Amino acid sequence: MAQYIVYAKDYTDADALNRRMAARPAHLDGVKALKARGCFILGAALLNEQGTMIGSTLVLEFPAQSDFDAWYAQEPYILGKVWENVEIHQAKIAVIE
Numbered sequence: 370m371a372q373y374i375v376y377a378k379d380y381t382d383a384d385a386l387n388r389r390m391a392a393r394p395a396h397l398d399g400v401k402a403l404k405a406r407g408c409f410i411l412g413a414a415l416l417n418e419q420g421t422m423i424g425s426t427l428v429l430e431f432p433a434q435s436d437f438d439a440w441y442a443q444e445p446y447i448l449g450k451v452w453e454n455v456e457i458h459q460a461k462i463a464v465i466e
Contacts, residue, residue, distance in 0.1 A: 370430050372460045373437055377452035378415070378424040385451070389422060392449035399445060403429065408440070410462065425452065428462065 379385050403409035408429055415424035425446065431437040446452045 370432055371434060371437065372410070372428065372430045372462050374458045374460045375425070375427040375429065375455065376458075377426075377446065377455040379422070379451055380453040381423075386421065388449050389446070389451045392445040392451050395445035395449075396451075399440075399443070400427075403440065408436075428460070430462075 379389060400409055400412055408431055409427075410430055411426075411428040413426050414422040415426060417423045429437070429440070431440070441447065441457075444452075447455075
């Protein structure tokens with residue numbers, strides 16, 4: 370299993386937050402599906418000083434790179450032009466017992 374950290378910053382144009390909010394229900398449905406498959410580890414919205422969502426961080430796990438690529442190609446925040454700058458890093462999550 371490969372683990373990934375996705376760090377994504379939203380577009381900053383005047384309609385960016387509207388696009389985010391329009392795509393958010395489909396994004397959250399997708400996250401629920403990832404969780405049901407055991408692929409979702411952690412997610413959080415990034416906030417600005419005013420508490421407005423301006424990006425996202427996800428920690429995900431997939432059996433193969435192709436599975437990650439398939440998820441990414443269908444992610445509503447990509448298709449809806451919510452995320453402008455996306456950093457993807459393979460990671461190894463520490464297991465603390």
